[in-house]
Amino acid sequence: MPDWVTIIIRSFILLVVLFFITKGLGKKQLSQMNIFEYITGIVIGSIVAMHAADTETNFFHALAALLVWFLIPLAVEFLSEKSKSFRNFVQGSSTVFIQDGKIMEDNLKKERFTTDELLEKLRSNNIYKASDVEFAVLEPSGSLNVMEKKENQPITAKVLGMKLPTEKEPQTVIMDGKTLMEPLANLSLNTNWLETELDKLNVSIENVFLGQADTDGQLTVDLYDDKIAVPAPSEKPLLLANLKKCQADLExxxxxxxxxxxxQLYQTNSQKLQQAIDLVSAYLK
Incomplete structure (x- = not known):
């Protein structure tokens, strides 16, 4: 068999094996890696590259080496789950860079971080002044997690004492011009509802690249033809506007x-309707 055919066959087999090894090791291998995962990735890649191109090497030795480097990370992961000290040794531990608004210079030196590198990490978190940071920690993966000082944190509904409705994941009900039945069923909707909503938008399902529906039954679509403007869902804003108009009419x-x-009757009902508007306005905006 010619060498080039052998290389193609070996490369294909090792690629398939590497795919299943990566899949078996989990998604952590695809995200930011710790020290051990970084080393494992280099070794596995080197084994595949060397044995795929060199026809003189024993192919079964490559498979044996890949098996070993598949089992080693699994064993390390198992031991890491059982022992925190072992986990800290293998994966590393977090290092505090800023605490109580003060930069920990000794910790920077320990991790061989310069001031410029710290500022770069802060800028990647959209922070341009170190004095705005209350706490910052360098994770084993190399990412810097930052907590800003209280006065610099964005205002939330909780801070304002507002109660907002829970929001669930929208479901993709149309993809590539095709109806997806399972997401529709998850929202307790059917194709008749979908056809009605598309008629309101004056579009055909064949022209819809992507359609998503939320738990309130509002449909948003993206069309293949980008020149066609699709109106945004307006049922909830219209309902809120009608409620406000009714309350104003009663006054x-x-x-x-x-x-x-x-x-007295008009005033009482106006007040009751205003109370109802205050309760549902967060849901209808």
Whole structure:
């Protein structure tokens, strides 16, 4: 058999084996790696490259080496789950760079980080002044996690004492012009609903590249033809606007009538409707 055919066959087999090894080791291998995972990745890649191109090497030795380097990370992962000290030794531990707003210079030197590198890491977190940071820690993967000082943190609904509705993941109900039945069923919707919503938007399903529906039953679509403008969902804003109009009408009726009983009735219902609007406005915006 010619060498080039042998190389193709060996490369294909080793690629398949490497694929299943990576899949078996989990998604952590695909994200930011710690020290041991970095070393494992280099060794496995070197084994595949060397034995794929060199026809003089024993192919079964390559498979044996890959098996060993598949089992070693699994064993290390198992021991890491059982022992924190072993985990710290193999994967490394976090290092505090900024604590209580103060830069820990000794820790920077320990990790051989310069001031410029620290500032670069802060800028990657959209922070341009070190004095804005309350706490920063360098993770074993090399990423820097930062907590800004309280006065620099964005205002949230919790800080304002506002209660917001829970929001669940939207479901993709149309993809590449095809209806996806399972996501529709997850939202307790059907194809009749989908056809009705598409009719409202005046588009055909064949022209929809991507369609997503949320738990409130609002459909948003992206079309193949980018020149066609699709209106945004308006049911909830329209409902809120109608409620506000009704409340304003009740106030006007109360001002317009001379009948005290009717005036009182209009005012009472206006207040009740305003209370209802306050409760549901967060859901309808």
């Amino acid at each position: 006007l009726f109360a001002l317009a009538t001379e009948n005290q009983k009717a005036k």
